[in-house]
Amino acid sequence: MAGIYIHIPFCKQACHYCDFHFSTSLKLKEPLLLALHQEIASRKDELSMDPIETIYFGGGTPSILEIDEIKKILELVYMHYQVVDEVEITLESNPDDLSPKKIKGLRTSMINRFSIGVQSFFEEDLQYMNRVHSVSEAERSVKSVQDAGFENITIDLIYGTPTLSKEHWEENLRKTISLEVPHVSCYALTVEENTPLEHLIRRKKLPLVEDAQVADHFLMLVEQLIPVGFEQYEISNFSKPGYRSRHNTAYWSGKAYLGFGPGAHSFNGKDQRRWNLSNNALYVQKTAAKETYWDQEILTEKDRYNEFIMTQIRLQEGISLDLVERKFGQSYKQHLLNGLEGFSKDAYTLLDNKMVLTIQGKLISDRLASDLFF
Ligand code: SF4
DSSP states (O other): EEEEEEEEESSSOOTOOOOSSSSOOTTTTHHHHHHHHHHHHHHHTTTOOEEEEEEEEESSOOOGOOHHHHHHHHHHHHHSSSSEEEEEEEEEEEEGOOOHHHHHHHHSSSOOOEEEEESSSHHHHHHHTTOOSOHHHHHHHHHHHTTOOOOOOEEEEEEEEETOOOHHHHHHHHHHHTTTOOOEEEEOOOOOTTTTHHHHHHSSOOOOOHHHHHHHHHHHHHHHHGGOOOEEEETHHHHHHTOOOOOHHHHTTTTTEEEESTTTTEEEESSSEEEOOOOOOHHHHHHHOOOOOOEEEEEEEEHHHHHHHHTTTTTTTTTEHHHHHHHOOOHHHHHHHHHHHHGGGGGEEOOOOOEEEOHHHHHTHHHHHHHHOO
């Protein structure tokens, strides 16, 4: 089984914190979609007929596309790949795009999962992040998608924003619970290099993101979502039973996927990663000229071990020491055990040959993972 990721590199407005690949100009939309169609058709033999079980429209803002444009992409995927009947097809969407008319149109497409970028139910946070939508659009969009009969919905929230008090974060979580969505992804606001957010903070135009606040919000998140039936199956992802993201779960379990569109990454399920140029004009130009529009790397055993640690440590099931030994050998397992000795026993449990992070460990998961790298 394999997955397909489709990157739609357009947004109406640049969020201050964003370091994804996108353009706010739609000038190249038509030629870019043609290039995307060409890429979908031309790579049909790469998965050696592995059936496709998940398709994910990410971005950028895929909901910026017209219904017919989404349908055309899916038609091509179905034409060139073998897609399973019970496929999961996710559309990342921004609330301002989800008008009742658009949702009605999407009902006639094969999209069966929505990921809605709510981020916060408070205007001051949306303004801090420079999100294009309003609070009322956020609430209305979730309800409209539900009213149209879609059940498999996830919303994204961001915490740690300096404008987000503890009370407001609690209210965001309460509101999320009351909306009865079966999946929530919550990310700590991070200040990436060369983003407008970094620039504005450096020039003291916006307040700093404080680590202590991020940690407080994370603890509140877990305290509020777990008792109402969500499982934290990955550090940033919470689902009701049966609603884990199949697409992301496949990523984390090392399955193969093809990424189409500028900036999209692909993995062959073994040792090869490939990524398309993060430049819309060049992607269009090189695809049309049948020139190479990607770069690639072959992963060493050490790279594969490090990636394994980086993803598995974030999962509810944790890192299986038996699996580490089977995949990489005894010396890697020993390296992992040695690395763990540097951490307090409050950070993880080691039971039945599985290392699982505690809530304290989740707060320092990045540092823990990098200390276990080979
Ligand atoms: S909508 Fe998403 S991709 Fe676009 S700028 Fe905002 S965070 Fe980045």
